Amino acid sequence: MKKSLFLAALLMSLMFILAACGSGEASEEESADDTATEESADDTAEEESMVEEGSEDESASSEGSGPAVMGGVNEDDEQIVGEGSSTVFPILNVLVEDFNAEHGVPVELGGNGTGTGFSALIDGSAQFANASRPISEEEDQQLSDEDIDYTEVLIATDGLTVAVNPENDFVDYLTFEELHTIFSGEASSWSDVRDDFPDEAISVYGPDQSHGTFDFFNEEVMDEEGVDAELIQDTNQVVSSVIGDPNSIGFFGYAFYVENQDNLNAVPIQGPDSEEAVEPTFENVMSFDYPLARPLYSYVATEALENNETLHTFWEFVIVNSADAAEAVGYVPLEEEAIQEEYDKLPNS
């Protein structure tokens, strides 16, 4: 009898210790929670006021018709959930944080991939799906099977950057055709790419199939034939491979280039219908003169936008502040008219 009591007591105490770990934190949580939000509110207060000034200026100049956050938040509204591309994630992450600081509504945001985002939108577990590529026909079909209408919103622009090692001084520009030769594995040395390039072995890197960046490059440059290169899951590893190998070439998102521009040479790209090569600069990406500029999207369930006031307000907030957020994390913002255009896509609540 005694032994079984002792055993039961020990097992119970194990459970209690574990449970206490959780609930103890949970009760502390509230107070810690308050201070945390207060702190972050302080942090963002300055930026907020700047943002507000900015939007006031704008609305003043365009006689009050410019994009602005008009709606309010409603405590009874369903929890806002977003899922999708890890490329779009950093921008939305900034906006989710600022929205929470300003309106006190914590939005749930995942960055588990464009495909994951669409399946969450389809099964209704998310109200918006971020995507680093346009929606596919199949996904569109699945959404209409479920009777889910969506609103496509552009958030920012990314310039897919092709870069070489800084020691490489012979690559002055590349055409789409030459990129195709390099990334299809046809070229084993640089002289196979263009005759006046030196006869040095070429090593080719890129992010793997889990990235929208791969899909975009595969579609735009490779005509869906696939990429024959060393494909790496972590984009940071692609960057460090190019930095570490003088004969290498690789591609990745603009933000990764901006972070490492002292150690990389971005290659100007000549588009298929163009006579001149364009450098991936902020202005060229923004104006889409750069041939590998690509829009970043979010797909928002229209019904949720109409019925969930908080979600509608959140999207007003996202569009109005998208430019600042994009720049803060190394992306290129939309042009001003484009922001107005996206704002007008939101249904009137």
Next chain:
Amino acid sequence: MQLIDKSVIAGKRSGRLALNNSMKWAFFLCTTVGLVVLVTLIVDTLMDAVGYLDWDFLTSFSSARVESAGFYGAVIGSLWLMVVTVPAAIFLSVATALYLEEYAPKNRLTDFIKINVSNLAGVPSVVFGLLGLAIFVRAMAMGNSVLAAGLTLALMILPVIVVSSQEAIRSVPSSVREASIGMGATKWQTVSRIILPAAIPGIITGIILAISRAIGETAPLVVIGVPTTLLVTPDGVLDSFQAMPMQIYAWIKMPQEEFQYLAAAGIIVLLAILLLMNSVAIFIRYKFSQRY
């Protein structure tokens, strides 16, 4: 009379002694390889983490801005996750092991089940994630909640605990078992008062290994769709949550270099919490090995 020819023995002895000595050093070298790698990893991570590992890091939520980014939501989320996973996994797997070893008839079906349970231990974690997504998240409509993820991880670590518990139960001497039954004890009395207490140290070893795996697991959580940004902590098991490995993974993928250091700081916190949980388990194991 000389019974032993010393020269014959000496001739064979030197070879054996040399082998004996060289095996000792071979084993020692193998141990050091593991240790050196581990220490290098920890030191390397610590060097990156220094300067980012402070009180603010532990008390603020994750953020897109390096200066204000913290680990709070992830730590609380992972603790919630363990509150679901650990009891569920322990209960299910110890019960399974007891049934298989003590109650199940010894026939082909039981053998088949035993083999499959051990094979389950080798199934990649992402497969368990897909299982959790289909059953808990979708079919049972739990969403990406603590409960759904916790049960998925519990299923994932189940085979590890079952196998080690089976081993521990089997190693209880049958004389003790027979003595108990001979004294008129029922099966349940024997199991609860004799076998389980004697097997607990072995069972806990399995639990330690399993929890260490569960707390650092990322793949199933990615599949289930655990959010990477959530500025609240869960209030109950049906709320969604953040987890430490997910947060570390998200930081590693960021283009800005500073996030790599935040990830290192996160790894150190994860290791510290893991050690803390394991030391509780080791303490319990110690208590039981003392008694039986």
